[in-house]
Amino acid sequence: MTKTITKxxxxxxxxxxxxxxxxxxxxxGDKVNVTVHPGGSIVLTPIHPAIDPDTAATTARRLIKKNAALFKRLS
Incomplete structure (x- = not known):
C-alpha cells in the first residue's frame, strides 16, 4: 500500500x-509505538492498554456468574 506524506x-x-x-x-486517539529502522523503514505498532487486575477480576466474576449453567454442563 502506498501513502503520500501530506502537510x-x-x-x-x-x-x-x-x-x-x-x-x-x-x-x-489510539496510541502507536513508532520505530525507525536503520534502513529508514518506519514501523507503527498499536499499543493496546493492559487491563488492570481489578477490572479483569470483576469481568471474570461477571462472566462466570452469567455463564454458570453452561460451565456446569461442560464440567
Whole structure:
C-alpha cells in the first residue's frame, strides 16, 4: 500500500483511510509505538492498554456468574 506524506498544519502526516484503520484494529486517539529502522523503514505498532487486575477480576466474576449453567454442563 502506498501513502503520500501530506502537510498537516506545521507538521507532516499520513492519512489512514477507514479500511486501513480497521485492518490494524486502531481508531482515532489510539496510541502507536513508532520505530525507525536503520534502513529508514518506519514501523507503527498499536499499543493496546493492559487491563488492570481489578477490572479483569470483576469481568471474570461477571462472566462466570452469567455463564454458570453452561460451565456446569461442560464440567
Amino acid at each position: 498537516v498544519g506545521n507538521s507532516q502526516g499520513i492519512i489512514f483511510d477507514a479500511a486501513l484503520m480497521d485492518l490494524a484494529r486502531i481508531k482515532v
